[in-house]
Amino acid sequence: MRIVVLAGGIGGARFLRGLKRAVTDIDGTDITVIGNTGDDIHLFGLKVCPDLDTVMYTLGGGIDEERGWGRTDETFRVKEELAAYGAGPGWFGLGDRDFATHIVRTQMLAAGYPLSAVTEALCDRWQPGVRLLPMSDDRIETHVAITVPDGEEGAGERRAVHFQEFWVRLRAAVPAHAVVPVGADQAKPAPGVLEAIAAADVILFPPSNPVVSIGTILAVPGVREAIAEAGVPVVGLSPIVGGAPVRGMADKVLAAVGVESSAAAVAEHYGSGLLDGWLVDTADADAVDRVEQAGIRCRAVPLMMSDPDAAAEMARRALALAEEVRA
Ligand code: FO1
Numbered sequence: 136m137r138i139v140v141l142a143g144g145i146g147g148a149r150f151l152r153g154l155k156r157a158v159t160d161i162d163g164t165d166i167t168v169i170g171n172t173g174d175d176i177h178l179f180g181l182k183v184c185p186d187l188d189t190v191m192y193t194l195g196g197g198i199d200e201e202r203g204w205g206r207t208d209e210t211f212r213v214k215e216e217l218a219a220y221g222a223g224p225g226w227f228g229l230g231d232r233d234f235a236t237h238i239v240r241t242q243m244l245a246a247g248y249p250l251s252a253v254t255e256a257l258c259d260r261w262q263p264g265v266r267l268l269p270m271s272d273d274r275i276e277t278h279v280a281i282t283v284p285d286g287e288e289g290a291g292e293r294r295a296v297h298f299q300e301f302w303v304r305l306r307a308a309v310p311a312h313a314v315v316p317v318g319a320d321q322a323k324p325a326p327g328v329l330e331a332i333a334a335a336d337v338i339l340f341p342p343s344n345p346v347v348s349i350g351t352i353l354a355v356p357g358v359r360e361a362i363a364e365a366g367v368p369v370v371g372l373s374p375i376v377g378g379a380p381v382r383g384m385a386d387k388v389l390a391a392v393g394v395e396s397s398a399a400a401v402a403e404h405y406g407s408g409l410l411d412g413w414l415v416d417t418a419d420a421d422a423v424d425r426v427e428q429a430g431i432r433c434r435a436v437p438l439m440m441s442d443p444d445a446a447a448e449m450a451r452r453a454l455a456l457a458e459e460v461r462a
Pocket of ligand 1: 143144145174183184185186188189204205226227228229230233299302303
């Protein structure tokens with residue numbers, strides 16, 4: 136069975152760890168991950184790809200489990216030295232071991248390799264057990280229109296900031312008025328992306344951020360259409376449980392795009408043209424009817440990824456729903 140998964144950062148990576156565990160005993164199963172690159176940021180002359188690295192490190196065994204991003208057993212001496220020179224920004228925590236990934240990536244990009252080839256080379260070391268494709272080799276950066284907070288120069292004014300500044304420096308604590316994947320409309324899907332979707336037996340939307348992760352991948356021209364026309368079950372898992380995101384700031388960016396923070400509203404946001412099935416948490420069992428009214432098969436199952444076994448069970452339920460929809 137060929138499985139394609141659109142993945143963002145921490146939630147997507149943890150789901151994938153469960154999915155790998157769930158399918159180990161199913162012969163001939165392979166997983167292709169289409170990773171979000173809208174979170175990418177250029178710092179100190181280096182290209183950092185948070186969502187690709189989080190998937191690669193999590194599945195390759197190098198992730199810092201407690202933070203959910205960056206490398207385990209990390210130190211921050213280079214970061215301290217940069218700060219000593221007044222070389223900003225200081226708010227993004229790049230660790231010494233993590234820097235090696237960005238140096239190798241930037242070196243290869245400068246030598247002319249596309250991001251997809253670079254990602255493949257980095258994965259040679261990590262052996263994530265999935266094929267990890269960036270959604271595009273072209274530069275796409277998610278920017279967020281905010282109101283500058285009090286106490287900052289330009290307080291009260293509207294300004295666009297890089298997603299990482301919104302999420303890491305501002306802790307998503309300011310109103311987000313719009314989310315824009317800058318460059319998406321001129322971008323192309325990376326080599327292999329459309330082919331993987333066309334060859335898939337099932338396509339999964341893990342509990343990643345529906346706006347800045349899954350939404351950004353769907354904003355790459357051709358991707359949404361390819362999924363809608365793939366003719367195979369597309370099943371998603373709600374990142375919203377009981378009206379709040381399990382992790383991160385999905386509620387803030389959902390508001391920016393006018394979507395209520397509920398499991399049902401996210402399913403409706405994706406739409407029945409895209410989604411065939413949707414898993415909500417047992418806490419949202421009352422949402423099942425509304426989702427089914429939207430033409431999307433819906434089941435209520437435990438969706439808290441408390442450990443890899445719980446994530447594996449969620450993956451099994453998603454695959455089971457896909458088979459139910461296929462029938
Ligand atoms: N998230 C934080 O909340 N604080 C950080 O300092 C931070 C640093 C960082 C460095 C490398 C990396 O790959 C990810 C990092 N993240 C950090 C997480 C990142 O903001 C998120 O993983 C995504 O961009 C959202 O999924």
